[in-house]
Amino acid sequence: MNKTIRLVHHQIKTVTSWPLVGISLLSLVIYLFFLMVPLSLESGNPLWVLLGRFHPLILHFPIVLILLVTAGIILAQLKPGIIHPSVIRAILGVSVVASLFAIGAGYVLYLSEDYSGPLVSNHFYGALVTGSCLSIATIFYELRLVSDQVSRAFFFGFLILTNASLAYTSHLGGSLTHGEYYLSEPINSLLPAKKSDKAPEDMLLYSDIVATILETRCANCHNENKSKGDLLLTSHSALLEAGKSEKTAVIPGDPNGSELMVRILLPEDHDDRMPPEGKPGLTESEISVLRFWIETGASEEMTKGEIQDKPVLAELEQMMPEIQQAQYKILEEKEAFDEALKELQGMASDRGIEIVPDELANGDYFGLKMKFPPSPFGGRELQEFSGYFPHFSRVSLASSDVTDDDLYYLGKMTQLRRLVLQKTAIEGDGLPYLKDLPLLEELNLSFTLLDDASLLHLLSFPSLKKVYLFGTSLNDEVIEAVQKHRPDLEIILEEGPFY
Template identity: 80%
Template sequence: MNKTTRFKLIQETPLSSWVLVGISILTLILYVMLLLVPISLDEGNPLWVLLGRFHPLVLHFPIVLILLVTAGIILAQLKPGIIDSSLIRALLGVSVIAAMFAIGAGYVLYLSEAYSGSLVSNHFYGALITGSCLSISAICYELRPISGRLATVFFFGFLFLTNASLAYTSHLGGSLTHGESYLSEPIAAILPAKKPNKAPEDMLLYSDIVATILETRCANCHNENKSKGDLLLTSHSAILKAGKSENPAVIPGDANASELMVRVLLPEEHDDRMPPEGKPGLTESEISILRFWIETGASEEITKGEVQEKSVLAELEQMMPEIQQAQFKILEEKEAFEEALKALQGMASEMEVEIVPDERANGKYFGLKMKFPPAPIGSRELQEFSAYFPYFSRVSLASSAITDDDLYYLGKMTQLRRLVLQKTAIKGNGLPYLKDLPLLEELNLSFTSLDDASLLHLLSFQSLKKVYLFGTSLNNEVIEAVQKHRPNLELILEEGPFY
């Protein structure tokens, strides 16, 4: 194509094409700014929150329009002339503008309500990629008559990337709203349940026998949530590491130097003995099996059938009924936990919140958190979970309708360790409801109307270690006074985690 022909095509290009190109370039500039230019908003400002919450209302428009454009292009390729280019141009133009509004509203919501986490960040980046690819597709579509084949190739390439990114971003959006297992859960439901059905000879010495001993005797004090002496005994990799004593719990090949064996063999009255006084210690058979496993290299692979020592085999045979009973109990507890989780997730779906196993509590308790955008959770919704109150260890009610009176119900969650009340209507007069929670270690009160007098209630929280107070109107003198009287209580002037 010579210069004269190209110039003539430029002159003949309709105004609507140049308008679409201009709009697309402006949206690309906007997306680059959102990515690179730091922007801050008045967090919790009702106007920004209102504008941000239009995101879930408008995001479906660009999705439908992108799919319509793609369907129209495919149809036009299969049957030329059936779709007029002006219709494609109109759909592209409206989809570029709709995507810009959806991404802008999402960004405002992201900033004004301080959402955080990799899932939210990846959803945001995915939206920027989708919007950028869509805008570039629109530009390439209008440049086809001028640039010819190259613009056509780029158009189809970026349209494909737009749809691929749209699918990924939509998946992340669904995970934010419905939970990360939203797609995989139905697949898991139709697969046959896996239950241990090993012959005794095939049982692994570590995972089936040693780990069962540690789970029943030691894990209640040495798990992800409660690691006495900074020692974890819940996985093979963890027991090879050192705790506060700076000695590894298990040194493969050397049972006498392994801290686990040292503590187990201490006299009952010794302060460092494991388990501590008042809890059942390990039997002679269990100690023998632990010693044998460590001395032979503390391997994850060795099976019961590979054990040759007659004395150890005799110990294993003697222990086998108890081991199998413990395994059955663990499995039974796991199945009961999964049934409770299923029931809770059904309730959570109706209330538009998310309930998941709390991995920091060794997966034995539940965590409750708000979805995106947050639902108006209050007293009525909390009471519906009352039968499961003792099984919640982590609760985030950020941006919910929770008030001080509702803390009465949270005070019944006896296993509660972390509580996020960020951006709620809490003023502080209900905090005494929480003071007797024996395990509560972390409390987030950022962006609440907490007053100086209410802060003093925290002095009676014996287990509390961290409190986030960013965005409150507390006086520094009061904060310093509380810190002085409770030096082990960390008062943090940061927003803190959302969950």
């Protein structure tokens, strides 16, 4: 009799488990779809924007539920019977559904509002890992796919992975919203304030003052890692270019026509205001300085000592303590960069290559190029610089010994924007190693053995804008087909630059 009751109870439990298992399996399929199937949405479409903006509203709900179910599991292990399994099951079920909605809304936000950059991509992939691990943990909790002991081990393992991935993804989300140094900034504020040794009169109005304002207020959403609307505000040249709206951020001499000033002065509740609602806007002093800088021609050379406008000077005097402290931080970072550059140049001196700051990346990353006549340089030599791979943004290996296999190492240069491989032994089989580079815009494959099939790999390069194919044996029909499927990709049948 007791055996029959236990059997019936087990069958009832199994039947009631299947809906939750089904939801978890459906979530896994959707996450896999997000990962494998490239989608695009109409940028700025009000419906998609509305759905996407539910992401910050609901994302805290699954976070709390995941932490709650983890605490409940730990408590149940310490004191068996204190929490009924049905309560754990209910929280797991709601957390799986809530995670699916939060990740789905985030995906729509990612596609509809022109976010780009590795920080955004890593945040998205971290969310997919978190949701997938939670779903798998729930499946093992509900179904005894193997022995009870092994199933429990799998459940606890994936629950730990869920929490670890949640912490990482939440950190990236905080960095996206509040800046890369969101967590470390309060700690740094406890340390004694340090100031730049540069005299106030010698400070450059743009690089020392205006750039500091933009870095503090605007660069969180407009940097190399997260360029909302394809607008960068991290260099003087970028400010003079138009973003996706085709409106120029700064028009020298015309503050009223400069999109930067227009966005800054919009009402707080306006969708296009910079910074957006919920983030600290610019102070009146900062706005006055920005307007003055644009009115006087948006110069890079003007110093504070050259300014004669008394109201602006008064505003600058009020801002100077914070500006000097920020300038000290900039100098510290520059010293670290110069030290790394010195070490890299020492390594490069006897390897037939040259390493310099990449001016096209605002001098924040390194450029590598072959010396001529070229010395032997291949995959073995390239690996010696592996510790600095994330800090290269421009690489020219023209006439080097690199092969398709060596493209694996170049695929680890996550900041790479321009890559020259002309006159190498590249045949194209290694191009898939480069397809996940989030910032790669320009690729030179002139005078290589690239074949027609390998050219199709370029269709999956997310940010590629320009490719040089002079001197290859590619068929015109294949080039036309690629151009048809990627009209945004400029295919140039010229040799192209060596660097």
